Amino acid sequence: MSDATALDYGFFSFASKDEVLEKSKEYWNPGKTSFWSESGVPLVIDRREEYFIYDVSGKRLIDVHLNGGTYNLGHRNREMVQAITVAMQHFDMGNHHFPSLARTALAEALIASAPQNLTKVIYGSGGGEAIDIAIKTARHATQKRKILSIIKAYHGHTGLAVGTGDDRFSKLFLSDNEEDFPHVPFNDLEAMEEVLKGRDIAAVIMETIPATYGFPLPNPGYLEAVKQLCEKYDALYIADEVQTGLMRTGELWGITKHGIEPDILVTGKGISGGMYPIAAVLVSERCAGWLTEDGFGHISTFGGAELGCIAALKALEICNRAETRSMVHYISDFIGRGLREIQATYPDWFIGIRQNGVVMGLEFADPQGAKFVMKRLYENGVWAIFSTLDPRVLQYKPGILVKPELAEELLDRTEVGIAKARADVMSERKFR
Amino acid sequence: MVDTMFEMPLDPAGVPRGRAMIERAEWAARAFASYDSATVQRIVDAAAQAGAARAKEFAEWAVRETGYGVAEHKLLKNLACSTGIAAKYRASDYIDVVVDDAGKMVEIPRPAGVVLALTPSTNPVATVMFKITLALLTRNAIVISPHPYAKAVCAEAARTMAAAAVAAGAPDGCIQVVEEPSIPLINALMTDPRTDVILATGGTPMVRAAYRSGNPAIGVGPGNVPVLVDATADINATAQRIVDSKSFDNSILCTNESVLIVEEAASAALLNAMTRAGAHVLSDDERDRVRDLVFPDGHFDPKWVGKDATAIASAANVRVNARTKILVAPFDLVVPEEPLAHEKLCPVLGLVRVPTVGRGIDAAQAVLRITGQGHSAAIHSSNPQTIMAFSAAVRVLRVSVNVGNSLGASGIETNLAPTMTIGTGFLGRSSVGENLEPKHLINWTRIAYNSNASVPMANFAGLTPWHAPEGVVPTYPRASNDANAAPLVPSTVAMSNDAPDELRDEIRRLIIEELNAIVRG
Ligand SMILES: Cc1ncc(COP(=O)(O)O)c(C=O)c1O
Numbered sequence: 020m021s022d023a024t025a026l027d028y029g030f031f032s033f034a035s036k037d038e039v040l041e042k043s044k045e046y047w048n049p050g051k052t053s054f055w056s057e058s059g060v061p062l063v064i065d066r067r068e069e070y071f072i073y074d075v076s077g078k079r080l081i082d083v084h085l086n087g088g089t090y091n092l093g094h095r096n097r098e099m100v101q102a103i104t105v106a107m108q109h110f111d112m113g114n115h116h117f118p119s120l121a122r123t124a125l126a127e128a129l130i131a132s133a134p135q136n137l138t139k140v141i142y143g144s145g146g147g148e149a150i151d152i153a154i155k156t157a158r159h160a161t162q163k164r165k166i167l168s169i170i171k172a173y174h175g176h177t178g179l180a181v182g183t184g185d186d187r188f189s190k191l192f193l194s195d196n197e198e199d200f201p202h203v204p205f206n207d208l209e210a211m212e213e214v215l216k217g218r219d220i221a222a223v224i225m226e227t228i229p230a231t232y233g234f235p236l237p238n239p240g241y242l243e244a245v246k247q248l249c250e251k252y253d254a255l256y257i258a259d260e261v262q263t264g265l266m267r268t269g270e271l272w273g274i275t276k277h278g279i280e281p282d283i284l285v286t287g288k289g290i291s292g293g294m295y296p297i298a299a300v301l302v303s304e305r306c307a308g309w310l311t312e313d314g315f316g317h318i319s320t321f322g323g324a325e326l327g328c329i330a331a332l333k334a335l336e337i338c339n340r341a342e343t344r345s346m347v348h349y350i351s352d353f354i355g356r357g358l359r360e361i362q363a364t365y366p367d368w369f370i371g372i373r374q375n376g377v378v379m380g381l382e383f384a385d386p387q388g389a390k391f392v393m394k395r396l397y398e399n400g401v402w403a404i405f406s407t408l409d410p411r412v413l414q415y416k417p418g419i420l421v422k423p424e425l426a427e428e429l430l431d432r433t434e435v436g437i438a439k440a441r442a443d444v445m446s447e448r449k450f451r
Numbered sequence: 452m453v454d455t456m457f458e459m460p461l462d463p464a465g466v467p468r469g470r471a472m473i474e475r476a477e478w479a480a481r482a483f484a485s486y487d488s489a490t491v492q493r494i495v496d497a498a499a500q501a502g503a504a505r506a507k508e509f510a511e512w513a514v515r516e517t518g519y520g521v522a523e524h525k526l527l528k529n530l531a532c533s534t535g536i537a538a539k540y541r542a543s544d545y546i547d548v549v550v551d552d553a554g555k556m557v558e559i560p561r562p563a564g565v566v567l568a569l570t571p572s573t574n575p576v577a578t579v580m581f582k583i584t585l586a587l588l589t590r591n592a593i594v595i596s597p598h599p600y601a602k603a604v605c606a607e608a609a610r611t612m613a614a615a616a617v618a619a620g621a622p623d624g625c626i627q628v629v630e631e632p633s634i635p636l637i638n639a640l641m642t643d644p645r646t647d648v649i650l651a652t653g654g655t656p657m658v659r660a661a662y663r664s665g666n667p668a669i670g671v672g673p674g675n676v677p678v679l680v681d682a683t684a685d686i687n688a689t690a691q692r693i694v695d696s697k698s699f700d701n702s703i704l705c706t707n708e709s710v711l712i713v714e715e716a717a718s719a720a721l722l723n724a725m726t727r728a729g730a731h732v733l734s735d736d737e738r739d740r741v742r743d744l745v746f747p748d749g750h751f752d753p754k755w756v757g758k759d760a761t762a763i764a765s766a767a768n769v770r771v772n773a774r775t776k777i778l779v780a781p782f783d784l785v786v787p788e789e790p791l792a793h794e795k796l797c798p799v800l801g802l803v804r805v806p807t808v809g810r811g812i813d814a815a816q817a818v819l820r821i822t823g824q825g826h827s828a829a830i831h832s833s834n835p836q837t838i839m840a841f842s843a844a845v846r847v848l849r850v851s852v853n854v855g856n857s858l859g860a861s862g863i864e865t866n867l868a869p870t871m872t873i874g875t876g877f878l879g880r881s882s883v884g885e886n887l888e889p890k891h892l893i894n895w896t897r898i899a900y901n902s903n904a905s906v907p908m909a910n911f912a913g914l915t916p917w918h919a920p921e922g923v924v925p926t927y928p929r930a931s932n933d934a935n936a937a938p939l940v941p942s943t944v945a946m947s948n949d950a951p952d953e954l955r956d957e958i959r960r961l962i963i964e965e966l967n968a969i970v971r972g
Contacts, residue, residue, distance in 0.1 A: 097462070097467070098462070098467045101461055101462060104461075105461065236930050236931065236932045236933070237930075238932070239930075239932065239933040268928060269927070269928035276930075337467075337471075340468065340471055342468070342471035342472055342474065342475040342624070342627075343471065345475050345478070345479075345623050345624045345925075346471075346474060346475050346478055347928070348623065348925040348926070348927065348928055349475075349478035349479075349482070349623075349925040350478075351925075351928040352924075352925035352926045352928070353478075353925070355926075355928075355931070372931055373931060373932070374928075374930070374931040375928060375929070375930040375931065376928040377928075420474070422474065422477065423477055423478055423481050
């Protein structure tokens with residue numbers, strides 16, 4: 020690489036990675052840019068293909084962050100690229116006011132894929148917007164205002180969604196509002212019933228497995244009991260399947276493994292195929308009233324963009340194939356076993372595996388443990404992110420189309436990263 | 452730095468789904484490769500029995516779907532290729548480790564992995580069953596791409612055996628079948644680097660494509676079977692065998708006799724006996740009419756593939772007895788321009804009379820110069836010198852003696868390995884010269900000790916790397932804090948098991964409609 024054109028992409032060019040980082044701080048986000056450099060993950064993504072991302076330096080990483088499942092099907096999945104490329108010969112985003120070919124086709128496919136009580140689809144341009152739509156819909160249907168979520172929930176950072184999450188993100192923007200957005204501890208049915216008893220809750224919103232909290236698993240029967248409480252106290256159940264949908268738990272929608280028919284189901288991230296932003300809210304007939312009463316009730320220029328709908332149709336089709344489902348079962352079985360073997364080697368450090376399909380959280384015996392592991396994995400060619408709301412836990416999210424040889428390589432690299440992080444923590448403790 | 456993705460060619464319809472099948476097969480093959488022999492035996496039996504239980508239904512369905520052959524003969528083959536093959540190889544072992552203390556070697560069988568099986572329209576279900584059973588015996592995953600003319604029955608047969616195999620403990624996805632075969636899809640599957648071996652049974656272009664794919668392939672060449680009858684043969688028995696064999700499945704197999712070569716001295720007696728057994732020997736006029744019908748312009752008309760002898764006779768305006776099973780067409784000289792010397796996929800048998808056995812051997816060689824080298828020939832004789840001379844001269848890899856060739860070469864009525872795939876070897880541009888059998892689907896890892904007597908060999912007795920699976924393979928992904936809960940069968944999963952929803956086609960259709968509207972407008 021000659022210096023002058025070190026990072027020349029035609030559309031733009033930079034002299035060096037350092038220049039990118041400097042300008043990123045200057046013009047974009049100084050906080051985030053510095054954070055990653057300081058965390059030992061100085062990543063600026065260049066090439067991307069399958070489950071690999073490459074830093075501009077050429078360093079290759081296996082992606083098991085997948086942006087929460089956005090790259091469920093891999094980066095620039097060949098079928099996705101082809102579908103969108105072909106679609107672009109005819110479609111653009113479309114006009115959001117009119118009935119449309121692609122929106123209708125996707126809505127029908129989503130409804131066919133989902134629990135039977137869900138009958139209509141509303142589109143957003145991202146997960147947060149879709150959560151906002153879900154909340155607005157619940158409020159309209161119940162004529163109640165309050166939305167109950169769990170402490171350390173994460174449903175996005177848009178206007179309403181942010182209220183359901185950790186106050187780190189709401190207080191920053193003076194958007195905390197415990198009155199309308201009460202929180203109860205996860206896996207605590209009593210606490211939930213206490214709040215629901217007031218019968219003034221419009222909906223309980225639950226991630227099927229709380230991602231940003233490090234994938235703590237719902238106790239057996241917990242979600243089922245929450246759903247029953249909702250019925251008892253006339254609250255709706257919103258299933259946030261943004262990270263647990265699209266075959267990541269080994270079934271298309273994670274919530275169906277609990278036998279729950281949610282009143283509202285939200286999908287995002289992976290439904291885009293990692294190629295064109297889109298999110299969707301699936302609602303029951305009871306919740307769908309506003310779509311008739313005032314169809315213009317929620318307006319989103321980009322929500323349900325037709326190119327996005329075509330991307331989503333393709334992504335949904337790939338996820339829902341019999342072959343894909345079978346592979347996810349193999350992948351989760353194989354990687355689960357491999358991780359348990361690694362755990363058996365370092366039981367004092369690698370203390371827990373939370374797993375449902377390829378949704379995984381790895382627990383380490385240090386309050387910041389996952390940050391150490393993240394750094395060492397990065398050095399060893401794996402990109403996995405710590406859990407913002409519980410940094411003991413590493414989010415470990417392999418794709419649903421991982422091949423056997425990549426799964427083996429991933430485990431090899433993971434073992435080494437975990438061992439090195441353990442040594443880091445041990446020596447730091449001695450030092451302290 | 453901007454990569455060349457913009458030039459990515461579009462995949463033809465069905466190809467992505469086919470690739471997904473290969474990938475799933477790869478996972479299944481890995482799991483299968485460590486199974487123990489007791490489990491494999493259970494799986495083989497279950498799959499074979501499930502296939503056999505529907506053998507008759509599939510035989511009738513195959514005749515209906517393809518329009519070829521004889522259901523009762525297909526039934527026989529379906530049974531031979533399911534429970535028959537399973538029984539034949541029951542005592543064989545393709546799984547256990549072999550310890551050779553004297554040779555200071557230990558041999559570990561290693562399955563090929565992902566087998567891609569192309570199956571023909573002529574022998575559709577039997578070949579599917581055969582290849583599945585071979586794959587299971589050797590712990591391979593198999594993806595079947597049936598001939599488009601027989602795709603529905605083949606898919607159902609494969610699904611039936613797959614369901615039984617998985618229920619008996621086989622890994623999920625170890626048997627898959629392409630529902631909508633197409634040339635681009637077959638090409639994509641054949642050239643996929645994850646395909647470990649191709650078993651190509653079918654037409655020559657397909658077999659050649661398999662060898663060109665860059666992947667290991669076992670493909671076999673065509674047949675064109677000469678059968679020599681000398682004066683020492685048991686004439687009545689020979690006549691019956693030839694008529695039965697030629698009429699078997701209405702002669703659509705590569706093993707059915709093509710040209711009968713008879714020593715003049717035995718000719719009259721043989722033809723009389725054949726007539727009694729159901730042959731109609733054509734007069735010269737009749738022969739010309741049949742030739743013109745079946746080979747218009749000198750080329751075989753596929754419309755006559757596997758049709759009854761009486762139907763062909765009546766179309767050629769030849770009056771025959773209603774129980775006629777084959778038509779015998781005499782001609783003088785075996786040369787390429789004589790259509791009757793070529794492979795005939797219908798119950799028409801060429802006939803050449805020769806003055807001596809030596810001329811008969813020459814005629815048989817001439818038949819094979821046209822096509823069919825490496826395949827099979829038959830001889831009816833009691834003279835070992837004649838049999839030896841014939842077999843050494845004629846360029847084939849199996850000679851059926853005093854038995855019909857259709858079930859003789861395929862090992863059903865001889866002690867050759869029973870098969871639906873006749874290896875034609877180097878003579879027939881193939882990598883395998885034997886009848887395809889399970890051993891062709893494994894390699895062996897050999898642990899080889901220092902041969903010097905001063906270096907001792909350890910005791911391997913009783914060691915095995917294989918084990919029975921712990922439960923269903925793969926394990927159903929239950930939440931790790933709920934591993935003992937009963938697997939929940941979700942109520943609402945819409946599985947797209949059918950032909951893929953081809954979005955691109957739909958978009959194209961819309962675009963074309965749009966363009967048409969513009970043009971019209
Ligand atoms: C469970 C869950 N819900 C909602 C969202 C919000 O999605 P988006 O970032 O697309 O707004 C996220 C994003 O991380 C999420 O993990």
